Amino acid sequence: MKKIIMTGGGSAGHVTPNLALIPKLKEMKYEIQYIGTENGIERKIIEEEKIKYHIIESGKLRRYIDIKNLTDPFKVVKGIFQAYKIIKKEKPNIIFSKGGFVSVPVVIAGYLNKVPVIAHESDITPGLANKISTPFCTNVCVTFPECTENINKNKAVLTGTPIREELFKGSKIKCLEICNFKGDKPILLVIGGSLGSKFINDIIRQSLKELLAKYDIIHICGKNNLDNSLKNEIGYKQFEYVKEELPHFMNGADFVISRAGANVIFELIALKKPNILIPLSKKSSRGDQILNANSFKKNGYSLVIEEEELSKNIIIEKLNYLYNNRNKYIKSMEKSSLKNAVDLIVNLIDKISLK
Structure with missing residues (x-):
């Protein structure tokens, strides 16, 4: 052997x-x-x-x-x-x-x-x-x-x-069951990386009222980053970390907001998920996520928001644009040679x- x-x-x-x-x-x-x-x-x-x-x-x-x-x-x-x-x-x-x-x-x-x-x-x-x-x-x-x-x-x-094979075996129905969503709104999945991102978490929570009017939200926020004051918010489910549930969440999501680590962005393109990437800034990284995100932006796979320009108004504006142009991004990902x-x-x- x-x-x-x-x-x-x-x-x-x-x-x-x-x-x-x-x-x-x-x-x-x-x-x-x-x-x-x-x-x-x-x-x-x-x-x-x-x-x-x-x-x-x-x-x-x-x-x-x-x-x-x-x-x-x-x-x-x-x-x-x-x-x-x-x-x-x-x-x-x-x-x-x-x-x-x-x-x-x-x-x-x-x-x-x-x-x-x-x-x-x-x-x-x-x-x-x-x-x-x-x-x-x-x-x-x-x-x-x-x-x-x-x-x-x-x-x-x-x-x-x-890319893990199980990622392609997720179920939207299972996603709705886990999160107790009715399925009458598009699902927005927010991923801040394996350790979470306080910066992204804060912006999402500041924008919850406006976002929940249009989306059900799954928020993977990182260890010790749960906000207990929001645990009963209808249409908003937060998790520190997920493993078995992730394929269901990825398949169930209609839109994704994520950091720009190579693993997750290639999973997004494999599943053809319209997405917004918020790369780690050069202040806290070597700038690799910025390069990854810009490559995906150039090829029409992703919208990109630099961390320094992120705000409540920007996130809502960019999500509205992504929603209205989602088919354009899906078609670009379908044409991708990245396998x-x-x-x-x-x-x-x-x-x-x-x-």
């Missing part, structure tokens, strides 16, 4: 694409194991899938000044030694990395063990972890055509991003692992 070790973590966005690949890999008779950190978000997600999980240490890779920048490189080095021992013992045919700070020791240890490594980059510009990892990788799968300009051309492979990347990536994994 062929064996693959997967890695990636630090946020849900560095784990969920791995989940999309797992069913196909199992179908192809791969034994799957995972390397992550003890307290990272990846551990809970992967262990729920009943996949063997190995723990290493890893320091966070920061672009800003922080006292931990003096100590975390030593954690990375320790993590390389730990990952090296695991890989040497388990003898995988291949390693697949989705990025995030935990992946760096694993990629380097794989290279030192002479195991081929494939990484995946979701954004137009590679994150710091993938920048460090690329020299040690056999190939780097990229999501956007623009990303090939930022990755070694001999290693870059344009695949798109893998689910699962088969492309798994076939590449199989090809490289057999060499």
